[in-house]
Amino acid sequence: MGRRTEQEQVVLVTGAAAGIGAAIAELAVACGHRVMLTDIDEVAVVSRALSLGDRAAACVLDIRSSAGWARAFEAAEAAFGRVDVLVNNAGITHTGVARDLREQQHRDIVEVNLLGTITGVCTALERMTAQGHGHIINVCSMTAFLPLPGYATYCASKYGLRAFHHSVAIEERDGPLDFTIIHPPSTRTSMLEQEMADPSSAIAFAEKPYAPERIARAVVDAIAAKPVEVVFPPLGGRVQRIAGVFPGLMRLVLPIAEAKGLRRRERLMPRPGTGR
Template identity: 65%
Template structure:
């Protein structure tokens, strides 16, 4: 079956996707900056999987990873650009190093992966690039400034390359998960500045993984979840005046839902009038 390289596959959505892909008969390269975690998961998945250390910020490491996977499982046919990070907090609370870290991992990392995969997939005559993005690629959100900016940029890059490569042998799909129960979400839930995350009930990573693995066969252009609510958010996000009213209201509603959210940092929130 298909050879799939997944980034950030030692944890959360990436790990669930690796499990589901192997369950459906694919061969999977479990890659992560956390090699020990990737090794553990690949060990559980058996001979259909292999672990490869890959820091997606490192251009040379991408080339090595593609070569390693080719020698162990076969040439990469599907790249799932999944790895991502978040530093929670309002923009003014984060250091420039934290803002830069998000841009380097969430935007430049997947861009580098796409630019590594594209010539190889063109040369082999087929390939599929699946980008795991976020609903925050459509919306300006309190507490998600740089994170959302990286996801807006990643969506723009993904679709622009897909248009340039139309008619070529490589297909492109982008998936926008909503809140999903992973270590990343736990990090967000622990920080009152990201309280808007309580606005929706998070999904299990297995649900998102199933959508991602479906995409290997169905090759959708773009998937938002939930289908209806996601489409509304996608349209609403282009109206900044509406967002200035709506997002603080959603955040206030989310705060009422959040267990112990009364502990939000008053200095920041009251000043913004958002809670």
């Protein structure tokens, strides 16, 4: 299989057909890594992998499926011999306040964002421990610290993911694996387009969204640096992390941010007849 180096790792990325996952895959290949792209959209992820050349391959993966996870690892091992790094990036949201979402929409968010990622981590734990090395990178969210209106279940899934991630990292502290969790802010992806259509998600526009490539850079840099946790923006994210533990403060501050987001969203909405 050849000796591993920091310059060349085999990386399995979920949700890699578009958005942050696609940006991670593209940058990882450009940096000399080999990448197994996975996504629930088979046609899109195969097309994306083909565009990246022979250092990339693809397979379909519904992260809610334990059998699907086993097949994804087997596909990566067949193509590249091993998996050195797992990047859990796939996630979904349904916009709307909690009372307006259907029960199944609440379940969808939890089953993908939390339980699906848990299934992937548990699959990786067994396989990476057996091979004697591995690095699990969970792409979480700044909402893991902040209770945002319009994102109740999404926030809950990310709060849960952060707790799970750090708990597992502590459990495995004497083992051969490394753990990193990365918290993107609002990012310019199809999820943001979905949020644009729903005023209940206006708080997503309170600050200027990041480009997916900026998140990808943090993820790919983490492959070598192995930080414990990364927040965005570097300074403001630390302030938000602290502020999130004070719910009384959040009840005062977040309505102001939500109003700001509504104003910015209105400015960004396409004008009738202009297409922009």
